[in-house]
Amino acid sequence: MQKLKGQRALVTGASSGIGKAIALELGRNGADVVVNYRSGDDVANAVAEEIRAGGVRAYAHRADVSQEADVVPMFQRISAEFGGIDILVNNAGLQKDAEFHDMTIDQWNTVIGVNLTGQFLCAREAIRCFRRQGIRPEVSRALGKIVCISSVHEVIPWAGHVNYAASKGGVMLMMKSIAQEYAPMRIRVNSICPGAIRTPINQGAWETEETYNALMRLVPYKRIGEPDDISKAAVWLASDDSDYVTGASIFVDGGMLLYPGFENGG
Ligand code: NAD
Numbered sequence: 001m002q003k004l005k006g007q008r009a010l011v012t013g014a015s016s017g018i019g020k021a022i023a024l025e026l027g028r029n030g031a032d033v034v035v036n037y038r039s040g041d042d043v044a045n046a047v048a049e050e051i052r053a054g055g056v057r058a059y060a061h062r063a064d065v066s067q068e069a070d071v072v073p074m075f076q077r078i079s080a081e082f083g084g085i086d087i088l089v090n091n092a093g094l095q096k097d098a099e100f101h102d103m104t105i106d107q108w109n110t111v112i113g114v115n116l117t118g119q120f121l122c123a124r125e126a127i128r129c130f131r132r133q134g135i136r137p138e139v140s141r142a143l144g145k146i147v148c149i150s151s152v153h154e155v156i157p158w159a160g161h162v163n164y165a166a167s168k169g170g171v172m173l174m175m176k177s178i179a180q181e182y183a184p185m186r187i188r189v190n191s192i193c194p195g196a197i198r199t200p201i202n203q204g205a206w207e208t209e210e211t212y213n214a215l216m217r218l219v220p221y222k223r224i225g226e227p228d229d230i231s232k233a234a235v236w237l238a239s240d241d242s243d244y245v246t247g248a249s250i251f252v253d254g255g256m257l258l259y260p261g262f263e264n265g266g
Pocket of ligand 1: 014015016037064066150151193194196197198200201
């Protein structure tokens with residue numbers, strides 16, 4: 001059954017990793033999909049083509065989510081091409097790691113700019129679009145849905161990655177505050193907080209046996225997550241199956257938040 005038939009979605013940072021998996025899964029569930037990307041036209045166009053092959057509409061749109069001048073036209077185009085938007089998946093993100101005493105203002109601003117300001121800009125434009133549209137009860141009980149891709153590091157401190165942890169901690173309260181503000185309009189806003197997922201962003205943590213085994217000490221379920229572990233949760237949050245869920249951080253992390261250091265009594 002196509003749970004998202006007739007709905008229109010935008011996924012940021014959708015030409016690789018988790019974003020790509022979500023874009024494909026939304027398409028498989030019947031949604032029309034905009035594949036946002038920052039660089040690499042061919043790869044992004046190939047994702048859009050794969051989605052279209054399933055019989056829904058899709059196109060790739062290049063935009064830097066940290067730039068208002070890019071984000072506003074991206075939403076104008078989706079309104080022009082699809083007639084509106086029902087689902088935003090705020091996924092684009094990056095890391096610029098450094099020991100805190102060596103962290104440059106550029107490393108700080110880049111991570112906050114993409115991971116937090118980028119989610120703010122896209123969420124604001126989505127809310128503006130939702131408010132202009134009416135509820136379409138034939139496709140969804142909600143006026144609109146926003147799914148933020150956060151991280152276990154919205155709550156777990158992360159030495160050497162202070163900019164990243166600060167950005168995801170910011171996403172947590174931004175998401176919950178937007179959810180509180182717009183629940184009366186039937187706009188649902190939630191986060192998925194992935195643990196360790198096999199994507200390019202953390203390749204160093206899983207590509208050799210040694211680093212993989214070290215990573216597993218942090219994962220009680222003893223396997224790395226795959227992008228589809230996240231995409232299935234995203235479809236659930238975007239669909240009416242989760243219609244009573246808003247303001248929630250859903251941890252999809254193989255138990256990373258269970259303090260595995262204490263599993264033998266600490
Ligand atoms: P990834 O590097 O494959 O995906 C990130 C995507 O964001 C890339 O396609 C990149 O081009 C895009 N992007 C970066 N800056 C952008 C910008 N300014 N504008 C538009 N797009 C931009 O890595 P991923 O693991 O798939 O990451 C996706 C999201 O998941 C990120 O928000 C990341 O913080 C989060 N996350 C990942 C993990 C993990 O273990 N992989 C864990 C927790 C959270």
